[in-house]
Amino acid sequence: MSRLDLKLAARYLRGRRSSRMVSLITLIATGGVTVGVMALIVVTGVMNGLQTELREKILVASPHLRILTYGRGLRLDDWRGVERRVLENPEVVAAAPFVLSQGLIQAGADYAEGVMVLGIEPDTGTRSVTSLPQHFLSGDLTFATDQPDVDGGIVIGRRAAMRLTAFPGDRVTLLSPAGSKFNAALGAYVPKWWIFEVVGSFETGMYEYDNSYVVMSRQAAQRFAGLDTAVSGIEVRLKNAWEAQRVGAELETELGYPYRAVDWQSLNGSLFQALQLEKLAMGTILLLIVVVAAFNIVSTLTMLVRDKTREIGILRAMGMPVQTIRRVFILQGVVIGVVGTGLGTILGLALGRLVDQGKIIDLNPAIYFIDHLPVRVDPVDLVVIVVASIAVATAATLYPARQAAILDPVDAIRYE
Numbered sequence: 001m002s003r004l005d006l007k008l009a010a011r012y013l014r015g016r017r018s019s020r021m022v023s024l025i026t027l028i029a030t031g032g033v034t035v036g037v038m039a040l041i042v043v044t045g046v047m048n049g050l051q052t053e054l055r056e057k058i059l060v061a062s063p064h065l066r067i068l069t070y071g072r073g074l075r076l077d078d079w080r081g082v083e084r085r086v087l088e089n090p091e092v093v094a095a096a097p098f099v100l101s102q103g104l105i106q107a108g109a110d111y112a113e114g115v116m117v118l119g120i121e122p123d124t125g126t127r128s129v130t131s132l133p134q135h136f137l138s139g140d141l142t143f144a145t146d147q148p149d150v151d152g153g154i155v156i157g158r159r160a161a162m163r164l165t166a167f168p169g170d171r172v173t174l175l176s177p178a179g180s181k182f183n184a185a186l187g188a189y190v191p192k193w194w195i196f197e198v199v200g201s202f203e204t205g206m207y208e209y210d211n212s213y214v215v216m217s218r219q220a221a222q223r224f225a226g227l228d229t230a231v232s233g234i235e236v237r238l239k240n241a242w243e244a245q246r247v248g249a250e251l252e253t254e255l256g257y258p259y260r261a262v263d264w265q266s267l268n269g270s271l272f273q274a275l276q277l278e279k280l281a282m283g284t285i286l287l288l289i290v291v292v293a294a295f296n297i298v299s300t301l302t303m304l305v306r307d308k309t310r311e312i313g314i315l316r317a318m319g320m321p322v323q324t325i326r327r328v329f330i331l332q333g334v335v336i337g338v339v340g341t342g343l344g345t346i347l348g349l350a351l352g353r354l355v356d357q358g359k360i361i362d363l364n365p366a367i368y369f370i371d372h373l374p375v376r377v378d379p380v381d382l383v384v385i386v387v388a389s390i391a392v393a394t395a396a397t398l399y400p401a402r403q404a405a406i407l408d409p410v411d412a413i414r415y416e
């Protein structure tokens with residue numbers, strides 16, 4: 001590509017007074033590319049942000065893997081031996097027993113609701129399986145209480161605490177289905193009830209955990225769930241969360257029946273698949289904006305060829321090669337694509353940063369699990385968008401460039 005090609009392309013893009021309509025259409029085509037690229041960057045960033053935020057929120061209180069059993073419900077008796085064997089796997093960073101059950105919590109005499117009761121180990125150091133302890137607003141994993149007539153201390157999610165008006169120092173009643181006894185006078189089973197002191201609260205940012213989880217020590221949860229010395233399963237943290245399915249399959253093979261491994265991706269697979277499909281669909285739809293801009297480029301260059309027919313004929317008569325004419329018009333489309341893509345990239349990144357850091361779009365956490373719209377721009381997606389946009393803009397120049405190149409110089413000069 002020579003300097004002559006660049007000078008001619010720049011001159012044709014600028015136009016002249018008699019070609020203001022062509023220049024306006026050029027600006028419209030550039031703006032179309034800009035809007036399309038900006039929309040693509042923001043929307044794909046939103047989809048990536050939703051996936052990232054949901055993954056981080058889910059993994060706050062959910063481990064990478066859970067070792068459970070078949071046919072026994074949530075009950076694992078020989079958990080110490082299983083934990084020891086799990087820790088022998090080189091991909092495993094930490095493992096700990098857990099208890100997960102359900103109960104009915106009541107604060108005061110008028111209001112009660114169902115909650116998930118989670119019992120965990122009092123380790124907040126390097127062996128911690130989840131990051132839940134880092135989200136405690138008050139209290140710690142000792143669950144210490146100085147009230148002698150209670151069954152222990154609990155830490156409750158912030159949303160549940162606000163709704164129940166149960167704050168540190170208050171007492172709550174937890175009803176457990178385990179240990180229910182038949183009351184002949186009532187003719188029904190009466191659940192066992194426990195008195196706990198609220199010793200802290202936590203906030204993960206995920207609605208499900210903050211709204212319906214109660215955390216206590218593993219020993220207290222064992223008594224509450226009627227498991228005696230058994231636990232619900234083993235929680236496992238891995239070096240790489242994305243290897244959970246593979247490592248889970250390895251652990252199932254090593255442990256054998258009746259043990260099974262459930263990874264975090266399988267538990268939430270439908271949610272992430274829906275987000276991935278939505279990202280693909282939205283990206284495809286918004287790419288049509290760039291395609292529309294490409295049609296504008298075709299019309300712009302076609303009008304430019306008609307406007308410059310006499311000049312093209314003179315240049316061809318002076319001996320300018322067909323390849324040079326073709327390159328001049330292709331270069332104009334490339335310039336439109338590059339300028340539009342560059343502006344769209346800058347505006348898309350700026351808008352995405354504003355939406356993410358400014359938290360200007362609120363979401364209902366009861367529906368979307370998070371309280372604002374996050375934006376995370378993936379460098380790979382950004383490169384794909386930029387390359388695709390420039391490629392579409394370049395492809396749009398091929399037809400008008402060919403029409404300009406095949407003009408007969410005699411006819412062009414005679415009829416113009």
